[in-house]
Amino acid sequence: MQDTSSHHQSPHILTPEGWHDYQLLDSGHGRKLESVGGYRFIRPEPQAFWAPFLNDQEWQNPAGVFITGSRDQDDGGKWELDPALPDEWVISYEGVKFNAMPTPFRHFGFFPEQSSHWQWCDQLIRTRAATAQTRPNILNLFAYTGVASLHAARAGAEVTHVDSSKKAIAQAFANRDIAQMQDAPIRFITEDVRRFVAREARRGKQYDGIILDPPKYGRGVKGEIWRMEDDILDLLTTIRSILSDQPLFIVLTSYAIRASFLSLHHIMADVMRGKGGMVTSGELAITETRPASTIADFSEPRQIGQANFARWQVIQD
Ligand SMILES: C[S@@+](CC[C@H](N)C(=O)[O-])C[C@H]1O[C@@H](n2cnc3c(N)ncnc32)[C@H](O)[C@@H]1O
Numbered sequence: 001m002q003d004t005s006s007h008h009q010s011p012h013i014l015t016p017e018g019w020h021d022y023q024l025l026d027s028g029h030g031r032k033l034e035s036v037g038g039y040r041f042i043r044p045e046p047q048a049f050w051a052p053f054l055n056d057q058e059w060q061n062p063a064g065v066f067i068t069g070s071r072d073q074d075d076g077g078k079w080e081l082d083p084a085l086p087d088e089w090v091i092s093y094e095g096v097k098f099n100a101m102p103t104p105f106r107h108f109g110f111f112p113e114q115s116s117h118w119q120w121c122d123q124l125i126r127t128r129a130a131t132a133q134t135r136p137n138i139l140n141l142f143a144y145t146g147v148a149s150l151h152a153a154r155a156g157a158e159v160t161h162v163d164s165s166k167k168a169i170a171q172a173f174a175n176r177d178i179a180q181m182q183d184a185p186i187r188f189i190t191e192d193v194r195r196f197v198a199r200e201a202r203r204g205k206q207y208d209g210i211i212l213d214p215p216k217y218g219r220g221v222k223g224e225i226w227r228m229e230d231d232i233l234d235l236l237t238t239i240r241s242i243l244s245d246q247p248l249f250i251v252l253t254s255y256a257i258r259a260s261f262l263s264l265h266h267i268m269a270d271v272m273r274g275k276g277g278m279v280t281s282g283e284l285a286i287t288e289t290r291p292a293s294t295i296a297d298f299s300e301p302r303q304i305g306q307a308n309f310a311r312w313q314v315i316q317d
Contacts, residue, residue, distance in 0.1 A: 011282035013303065014284050016286065016287075021091035022037075025054065025058065026058060026288060027048035027050070031045055033054070040062040040063055041102070042065045043065075043066045048304060053299065053302075065079070079102045094115075096147070097175075098150065099145070099175055110145060114148065114213070120249075123155075124313070125152055128208065130156075137157070137160075137209075138157040139207040140160070140162065141162050141197070142162075144168050146172030146186075148211055149186050150175060152211070153186050159185065159186040160186075160189065164218065194220070194226070194234070194235055201238050201242050208243075209247070209249045210250045212239070212250075213252075232267060236267060236268070249313045250311065250312045253308070253309045254308050259308070261282050261308040268310040268312050277312055282309065284305070284307040285304060285305045287303045288301040
């Protein structure tokens with residue numbers, strides 16, 4: 001059988017394209033300045049140890065600043081928000097609308113760098129839907145507020161969306177309504193990911209594409225503990241067993257572990273050995289937007305890596 005080919009020599013740095021409602025305006029001195037639907041925010045960014053590019057004035061009066069005790073602190077901290085800022089507001093990416101909101105986890109209820117995955121899955125789903133004349137079956141695990149589910153459904157997939165948090169599922173429902181996709185074939189399931197995948201394997205249920213963005217640490221509905229380092233190998237192995245005979249992809253992203261993309265690359269390549277196809281891996285990064293007025297000064301917009309990923313896909317003939 002054809003082996004899985006693995007190209008880890010050159011990491012792929014994927015940077016999102018096509019955003020109007022999200023911009024990384026500037027970064028430096030351990031912080032980043034972003035625009036989310038027109039509101040400006042300052043968040044800690046320990047990787048930005050260079051100096052800001054824009055003048056001080058651009059950093060004044062943001063709608064929110066996330067304050068932490070120290071620059072490197074991963075957990076804790078809180079938002080200081082302009083009282084005029086709404087609790088949530090609608091933004092969109094490539095025609096799919098959804099809510100943005102400052103969360104206690106220092107993000108906005110979506111991850112802009114993930115749009116590289118949304119576009120990639122969109123292409124593969126559309127091509128399959130057109131050639132096979134059926135809806136590919138896509139499983140989105142640790143699916144959170146569901147923007148990937150909406151994009152997959154819009155591309156023509158039937159989507160199963162799994163998350164253990166009732167609140168996250170409620171937010172995903174709200175996003176589906178905001179996107180006016182109430183009739184889209186998305187099944188929302190509040191369950192522990194491992195429990196769900198094990199059951200699907202027992203029942204012989206199969207999926208053409210699987211997306212997962214596991215946190216470092218999480219809990220299932222009944223308090224089941226998820227630890228990335230301990231549990232990812234078993235989960236990926238079960239995921240392999242529920243891939244259909246005509247699989248499209250597996251997309252694995254990780255923000256939370258102190259490891260390079262090589263770890264995700266090798267676990268994906270190991271688990272998919274013998275299955276054919278190809279693994280690519282690297283970083284999801286965001287790129288600073290440079291105002292048009294500064295283009296002549298040849299300064300290179302800086303990129304900031306946000307997450308590691310490994311993707312497995314079949315090789316099209
Ligand atoms: C989107 S992922 C990771 C988010 C972000 N990339 C990060 O690393 O902070 C987080 C989601 O996984 C869900 N989750 C955590 N543990 C889970 C489990 N055992 N089963 C199902 N969902 C789980 C959480 O409810 C949350 O919505």
